[in-house]
Amino acid sequence: MGHTPISAADAPQPIGPYSVAARDEASGLLFLSGQTPIDPATGALVDGDVAAQTRRVFANLERVLSAANATFADVIKVNVYLTSMADFADLNEVYATIFTAPYPARTTVAVAELPLGARIEIELVARTGDSSR
Template sequence: MKSIATDKAPAAIGPYSQAVVAGGLLFCSGQIPLDPVSGELVVGTVEQETERVMENLRGVLEAAGTDFDHLVKTTIYLTDMADFAAVNQVYGQYFSTIKPARATVAVAALPRGARVEIEAVAELKN
């Protein structure tokens, strides 16, 4: 196993890795809309939060040498299912070929007051 860390995504705010490589797969911890430079939560629309989450995820994927085209599975956590369509619209813009399998789950709350969090599993590029 190998831990992945990058300054292109927020530093872990607890005892976990941004991602771990194991068995040819990359397991990405959930990303919330924290600005990787300031460490502060992006304040704005749920679309802006989702874009920040996806850019954070991109940073982790790139640090491991992979990309969105190699995502296998994602899980989206939302504090309000009324945001589903808006999140889905932004999320969908990041995929050009095969879209990953996905689950979307409503939760009572997310760290730092975020409205959206996304975790992912990706295959490593050859």
């Protein structure tokens, strides 16, 4: 068994040779590629502080999850990439509006740079109950 690519017409589209998400058919795990704060309507980076950018990232991720018949409640692992750890508290404020206990596992790391000058990128792993598996 392989994996099934997921597309989400209302989310930002890949800028390279990858899918916005892929479901592993054997395990039912759903892997979402990293999303940056791109407005899918304009293709432009959202202006503003890391809180505004984080809200846009989660809106993009929600669209991809929805295309795969999943929600934030299905998320089991979150990887966050920040260009400055000084933004950690602002990230957590927005994060707490998305997830509730029991929280998914999470890793947050600082990176030197992100595409288009974004301040944050987030990728997810979720478990799906998709009946097509």
